[in-house]
C-alpha cells in the first residue's frame with residue numbers, strides 16, 4: 341500500500357517540484373509491478389479512484405490548502421501528474437501479462453509434438469476388399485459365415501461324405517471334447533469358405549449371387565507359401581439356366597478387372613467334391629505377359645483359383661430346407677480363391693509370413 345499523502349507546508353517552486361517528483365516516482369514504481377488485469381484495476385483505484393484515489397487526496401490536501409498565489413503552479417503540476425498516471429495506467433492495461441507471468445505459462449514450440457499415427461488397411465484386407473468390390477460391381481452381394489463350423493457344413497453338405505478321402509486334402513483343426521455329439525454336429529475350424537454356400541442357400545431361395553470373404557484354418561506347417569490361418573473369397577451363383585459359359589465369362593471379367601485388361605484366363609479340368617465339372621483357373625503370367633519367366637516357371641501361366649458347376653448333391657442338401665434348389669430346374673457355379681496367394685502375386689511378395697509379422701517396415705509399403 342502507498343503511504344498517506346503528507347500535508348504540504350511550503351509552496352515555493354522548489355518544494356512543489358520535490359513533492360510532485362516524489363509522487364511521480366511512486367506512481368511509476370507502482371505501475372512497474374503490475375502483473376495482470378487485477379493489478380491494473382487496483383492501480384486505477386489507488387491512483388485515480390474518485391473517493392479514495394491518491395490524486396483525489398492530493399487535490400483535497402494540497403490544492404485546497406495552497407495560498408492563492410501558489411494555486412496556478414500547483415494546478416499545472418497536478419495536471420501533469422494526472423496525465424502521467426493516466427499514461428501509466430493505459431500502457432499497463434495494453435501491455436498484457438508481465439514477462440514473469442508469460443514465462444510461467446510458456447511452452448517450448450521447438451519440442452517435438454505428440455504424433456498420432458494414422459491407421460491403414462492391412463494388405464490382406466485391402467486385397468480382399470478389392471476382390472469383393474470387383475464382384476460387387478457385377479451384382480454379387482457379400483455374405484459371411486462362422487469360423488467355428490460344424491462337420492456338416494464344412495464337409496458333409498459340401499459332398500465330402502464321412503470317411504471320404506477328399507477330406508484328407510484339408511487337414512482339419514477340430515474342437516476338443518466333441519465325442520458326445522453326432523459326427524455332423526461336431527465343431528471344427530472351417531477349412532474353407534465353401535460352407536457359407538450352404539448357409540446362404542438354406543436362408544434364401546434362388547436366384548443367388550454372393551461372394552463370401554473370410555478367414556480359414558488348416559493344420560498345415562507354415563512355410564514360404566503356407567500358413568495355418570489364411571483367407572479366401574468364395575463365390576456362388578445359382579439361377580435358372582446358369583451355364584459353364586457364365587462361369588467362364590464371370591471369372592474372365594473379374595481377373596481382367598483385378599489384374600488388368602491384358603490378362604487372359606484358361607480353364608483346366610480339376611476335382612472338387614462340391615462341383616461337377618470342376619476346373620482350375622490359370623491367368624496369363626502378370627510378370628512376363630505370358631512369355632515365360634521364373635515366376636511362372638517358364639510356362640507363361642499362373643494357377644489362381646478353383647471353380648466349377650455346383651454338384652447336384654450339394655443342391656440336394658440345400659433342398660432339405662429350400663425345395664426350390666431342385667437340380668432339375670436350376671443350376672449354378674461356384675469358385676474359391678486364396679487371398680494371400682493373390683496378394684503375393686500382385687505385390688511380388690515371396691514370404692507369406694510377412695503378412696502376419698506386424699513388421700511396420702513391411703506394412704508401411706502398402707499405405
Ligand code: DAH
Nearest residue numbers: 532534646647648674675676
Ligand atoms: N473350397 C476350395 C478349397 O478351399 C476352393 C474352391 C474350389 C471353392 C472350387 C469353390 C470351388 O467354390 O468351386 O480348396
